[in-house]
Amino acid sequence: MIQASQMKDQEALLSVRDVTVAFGGIIALNGVSFDMHKGQILGLIGPNGAGKTTLFNCLSRLYQPSSGDILMEGASILTRPPHRIAEIGIGRTFQNVALFPNLSVMDNVRVGAHSRTSSDIISDSLKLAWVRRSETSVNKKVHEILAYLDLEDVAHTVVSGLPFGTQKRVELARALAADPKILLLDEPAGGLNHEEVYVLGDLIRRIRDDRHMTVLLVEHHMGLVMSIADHVVALNFGKKLAEGTPAQVQADPDVIKAYLGSKDQ
Numbered sequence: 001m002i003q004a005s006q007m008k009d010q011e012a013l014l015s016v017r018d019v020t021v022a023f024g025g026i027i028a029l030n031g032v033s034f035d036m037h038k039g040q041i042l043g044l045i046g047p048n049g050a051g052k053t054t055l056f057n058c059l060s061r062l063y064q065p066s067s068g069d070i071l072m073e074g075a076s077i078l079t080r081p082p083h084r085i086a087e088i089g090i091g092r093t094f095q096n097v098a099l100f101p102n103l104s105v106m107d108n109v110r111v112g113a114h115s116r117t118s119s120d121i122i123s124d125s126l127k128l129a130w131v132r133r134s135e136t137s138v139n140k141k142v143h144e145i146l147a148y149l150d151l152e153d154v155a156h157t158v159v160s161g162l163p164f165g166t167q168k169r170v171e172l173a174r175a176l177a178a179d180p181k182i183l184l185l186d187e188p189a190g191g192l193n194h195e196e197v198y199v200l201g202d203l204i205r206r207i208r209d210d211r212h213m214t215v216l217l218v219e220h221h222m223g224l225v226m227s228i229a230d231h232v233v234a235l236n237f238g239k240k241l242a243e244g245t246p247a248q249v250q251a252d253p254d255v256i257k258a259y260l261g262s263k264d265q
């Protein structure tokens, strides 16, 4: 676990600065700021409609903030189109799984690995030497990730035939194959049973430790967030309500009030 004293000495890997998002008259996010540090697992929580998904979509560049900035290693990411965020080291998974259902597990993971290569259709067709070298390294990467996530047995299985929990693991594999610096996880525990959530928590922690990854977790499952996050940011009605260690946020009177007044646990 990263200590607060170490954090102070580190420049933030990602800084959310005064981000506001308005949809017509609805202010989905209202001046939200926080920092993420290298190696951190940051849990983003809040009752329904708090603005978590909106913030997640800003980080993955699907939404453009009305004002404010998001900096990655000091440089704004807001000029990047969504399909180019993998190049700066941001990877994501989707709440409802967004894989190519008719492709095999291996081919889905290969798509992730290719998002960091610079080959193009002409170089691919000409089978230039550097493209062949790049293919070899992609294949090596894909095999390594499949082994890491225990997906070798289903490597050649078409994704649509797999249980939901396994599909979620394939999505994680695809995101990891692009070697992100920051992994954005959108409700990874959604649709999983108790045992699967426990295994997932362990896996996220392992990914952070083994692969030196920084993880942002948007999650309704409080048990998961509180057991694996180093730092928690709580939103409500588009504003930051509290941030701190899981224990600090759990004990915050405003957070308790927000949750007691909602349908969330």
Ligand SMILES: Nc1ncnc2c1ncn2[C@@H]1O[C@H](COP(=O)(O)OP(=O)(O)OP(=O)(O)O)[C@@H](O)[C@H]1O
Pocket (backbone or CB within 6 Å): 023, 026, 027, 028, 046, 047, 048, 049, 050, 051, 052, 053, 054, 055
């Ligand atoms: N595309 C959109 N158009 C209009 N309003 C939106 C849009 N997306 C979100 N909102 C509104 O913005 C606010 C924040 O929504 P958001 O989905 O970010 O919350 P959330 O914390 O992710 O909620 P949940 O936990 O239910 O997914 C809500 O009032 C929502 O209705």
